[in-house]
Amino acid sequence: MSASPRLAAVRLGFGPSRGGEAEGAEAMLAALAGPDVDAARWPVGDFATALANARAHREAQRAHRAGTEGAGEALRAAQRARREEMDGILAHRLARAAAGQPFRERLAWFWADHFTVRPREPRMRAGVAAYADAAIRPHLGGRFADMLKAAALHPMMLLYLDQAESVGPNSRQGLRRGRGLNENLAREVLELHTLGVEAGYTQADVRGLARLFTGLSFTAETGFRFAPGRAEPGGDKVLGRVYGSGREARLEDILDALEDIAARPETARHLGWKLATHFVADTPDTGLVDHLAEAYRAGGGALRPVYAALAEHPATWASPGAKVRQPLEFLACAFRALGADPLGLAGLRARDRARLTFAALAAMGQPFEDPTGPDGWPEAAGRWITPHGLAARIDWAMTAPPRLLEAAARPDPRALVEAVLGPEASEATRMAAGAAETEWEGVGLVLASPEFNRR
Amino acid sequence: MLTRRFFLRGAAAVGCSAAAAPLVTPVTLLAAPWEQRLVVIILRGAMDGIDALRPLGDPAYAGLRPTLAAEAATGLDNFWALHPALDPILPLWQAGELAFAPAVSTPYRDKRSHFDGQALLEAGTGTDLAPGQARDGWLNRMLGAIPGTTAETAYAIGQDGLLVLAGQAGVLRWSPEARLTLSPQSRLLIEHMYHDDVLFRDAGGQAMTIADAVAGEDDMAGAGAGPAVPLAAFAAERLKEETRIAAFSIAGWDTHRDQARVLPRALTQLARAIVTLRDGLGPVWERTAVLAMTEFGRTARENGTGGTDHGTGGTLFAAGGAIRGGRVIGRWPGLAEADLYAGRDVMPTADVRAVAGWAMRGLFGLDRGLIEATVFPGLDLGSDPGLVA
Known part of the structure; x- marks a missing residue:
């Protein structure tokens, strides 16, 4: 590695601490192999709690509108609880960043941004951090395909990109209720999460993936749930391969498709470009992008070899200050x-x-x-x-x-x-x-x- | 001790960069080359044009929109009706100050990515350049081609990037909620620190100049009425002075589901922005054209979740005293199965750039060749839709 500990702290972490301490790239990368101590120490809540709090707030609002006695006090308490929840999430996220594993934290921020979710209603804002902890964080040093599956199946993503509402038109529920497809998640998985917009997929691939994705659902009690009654029957063609068949729709077919899409060279290149753009330069060196993509391919989609490739490439250290801190x-x-x-x-x-x-x-x-x-x-x-x-x-x-x-x-x-x-x-x-x-x-x-x- | 030397060194180094000039001199308020005003509003997320402006007279419409078209709309004539959330701008239609161009689009086709679609809309280029490759926007190229414009001539307002105004020509960028108060010494030291970093020098210089210029104005005008109103109020304030061109964006149009509930919020923002501009501009409204445009339209059919997915042909709104309104311009392609683009979207019958190009020609007297070569390179403007009086 050709970087001073200080430069490594600036590029891969949150800069040196007040005393000027900086641990160096090697130690920052090695920390990924150890336990995620900071997440446990500064929790940001989970989806079920965020959902329960949001519902409590909605109930309190309804009761207040209906003029129920004492409802004003209950609503103010629920609003205060929501504010405290968000205050806590922000403070804990900053505390993690100030702690001992800054590269893990930078990665958590980067990948949560790569798989952006937003709440459908402001009262579900606490669900964003919960999603990142549940779907993104466990896979920071693991395989990209696992992160992709966890993100695509998480209730926050299913809600945000409308998958929770998408129904196969010829599924049992589609036929009974006359409901149909929504292609939002399928499009963004291909365009943003994996292949990138410059890859050669077509509208037919988007539709095929949208049909395949039907059935991805969740409940408040169980979290994610596969609902075969909403899944479009028959095989669905995505990027030249048919997933599923005439038999009952299966979650495994969806996971297989995500695994295949994650393994494609366009995905390797897109992710290499995104990492290089985020960590190194707004218009990154193509040699660096190629190097990251190659590490992704050679490692079968494992992420730690990609980070190692980032740290070992001279371009990573050649342009300090090229990026602006968000x-x-x-x-x-x-x-x-x-x-x-x-x-x-x-x-x-x-x-x-x-x-x-x-x-x-x-x-x-x-x-x-x-x-x-x-x-x-x-x-x-x-x-x-x-x-x-x-x-x-x-x-x-x-x-x-x-x-x-x-x-x-x-x-x-x-x-x-x-x-x-x-x-x-x-x-x-x-x-x-x-x-x-x-x-x-x-x-x-x-x-x-x-x-x-x-x- | 810091001395005047830093300023002088700054002045020498800044040279011809108009955007950097405010760091060392107050903005020079040269008379702008025209009296007409142009406001461009980018509607991010793909507005459903045929829900905003409904072709009720089209025989296929009701069948394509079984739930969305069920709600009452305000009739404009025996074919078109306006979404009820747009009622606040109905008086403009009646006054002949509001027009629509349905079935317009950029040359972008088929992949239906918001981000590429917006990049192309703001770049104003053809498909010869990959989306995202363009480094400047069509409004900026127009400014660059006109002698006598200054940075103050154009304002990009709000937090987002607004590629449409980005480029070589100097423009000012500000967001109405921004604040900057500094002790004179800190200000001097910041100018010194930023001197050799052109990004910070330009942005910091503009920030200090604008903070001075807007000090004392009612800078939170319209707060609480939604995100677009303060932007429009700020635009109106600047347009009453030396500014001639302003651009901002309104998001919230990506109505994949529950459109009947979601779309009215965005339409309300747009309507309020237009009304705020009219009220804020006072007599200047007579010389103003507002163009609101989106990256593409949405599917002609409702989808399975009470919404619509990404489509092709969309609708442009034109408002202002300089607009020959009370009209829907262009050719309506119809919504019969065979008339749809790719069997799913409104078929575009005109290029949205041509509509904007003719508007600029009408407002500023721009040469047709300049528009077709520089502002929208490679575009054939076609015939004049007569949007501007």
Whole structure:
């Protein structure tokens, strides 16, 4: 490996910590073989709980509308519980990022974005983090095909991309109720999750996969459930192969298709390009993309060899600072650099907390866990460093640190530059850190510097 | 100690980049080359054109839309009816300030990806360039071709990227919820830190200039009325001044299911945005054209889940005092099985770029050759639909 521990921390993690500690690429990758201790230590809830809380909120709202006695108090309690739930999820996600396995965390964020879900209604927002923990996290160091299956079968995905409503027109339920297909999930699996839009699939493949996907369903009690009564009978042709037959529809056929699609060379290339685009450069080196795709193929779709290929390729380390940190990364890096405990957010007044977290992220262009569409967040630096997005970052940098740290814990801005930016700091940033009118402003300037906002 | 030297060094290095100029000098308020205003609204997610503007007179319509067409709509004439969520803009139709172009599309076909579809719509290119390859948008190329435009001439508003206004020509970008207050010393130091990083220098410079310009304005006008209204209110504020072109986007059109419940929310946003522009612009509305366009339409048939899937031909909305409205323009292809594109979508009968091109020709007097060579390279504009008075 040809990277300094500091550079590895910047490119593959959330930067050095306040004291300048950085563990190096090898240790960061090796941690993936061990247990996922941070997820257990800072839980973000599960789907069943998110669903139950959402239902409790809906019930409370109904009762309130109906004028039931005491319903106002119950509704306020349910709303408070939802806010606390989201506050907790954000704080725990930041705490994981500040902890000891930053590459695992970066991967968890990357793959959850690759398999973006959004809640169908705002009260299900807590389900997003629960989905990422259940479907994405267990497979970060495993096989892509397993992650694909877990994501495609998760109730949040089935809800988001309308699969839960799609019914085979000739299935028992389709014939009885006159319902039919919805091709949303099938299209995005091919276009976004696996082959990529440039691959040579057709509308017929989308329809075939949509027919094959019928039957993917869930219940509140069991979570995922395969419902043969909604599945379109007969075989379905996808990318030249027919899955299933005239007999009863089976989940195995769907899993076989996903396994095959994951193994295709277009998928290898698409994933290699996505990883390189996210970790290295908005327009990545084609040699690097080829190298990642080859590692994916050679490893039979295992992901750890792909990460190893990323770490060993010179292009990965050749363009430090080429990427801009996304707003949530910026927050995580700032907590890490300041040595501030994200759980301390709980001690702030609700309004201040919201201003420094959810409102700030929205103003920076990245409302928490709420991208516009299933393609997730944009990668291009210019999409983040806009006048309004940068204004929000500067505003956060200049106002948040005194609220997150006791005055006694305030870093010396000149020391902060060296610890967090080190040799990457420009002369101008070093000079600004020392020339600010107050130490807090100096700290803010370090966080607002181009070097801190790049990786 | 920081001195004026940094500013001077900045000025020398910035050179001819219009977007970077605000860092070192206040925006120069040159008179814009025209008085007419153009607002482009990108409807992200593929609006179902035939639910928004319903061809009730088409004999196939009711059969294709058994549940969606069941709800009452507001009749415009003996063929077309407006979705009830668009009632707020009905007075514009009656005043001759609202027109529609149904069955329009970009050249994008068959793969029906939102993201490629939007990329092509905003790039304004043909299919010779792969979607996503384009680095600039058609509004930006139009600005670049007109002498005398300044960064202030055009505003990209809101958080999203708006490729349609991206490119070589300087434009301003802002989102109405953004804030920036800094001590003079911090501001100076930030300018110094950003000086050698062109991305941060341009964005930071614009941020500081705009923050100064809009200070004291009622910057949260329309908050609470939904996401599009503050964008429209901000656009109206700027268009009353030196700005001539504004663009923003409205999302929420991807109605794969439960469309009867979901689509009205997006239509309400669009209607409110148009009404907010009219009210905010006052007398300037007379010289304004608003074009709202989407990446493609949706399937002619309802799908199995009370919604519609990705289609081809879509509908363009045109509003404003500069629009010859009260009309539905272009050729309606019909919805009979044989008339559909690929047996499933509304057949496009005109290129959405031609509609926009003729509108710009009418508003700004652009040369036809310039539109066909530079703004929409390779496009044949065809005949004038007469959208602009």
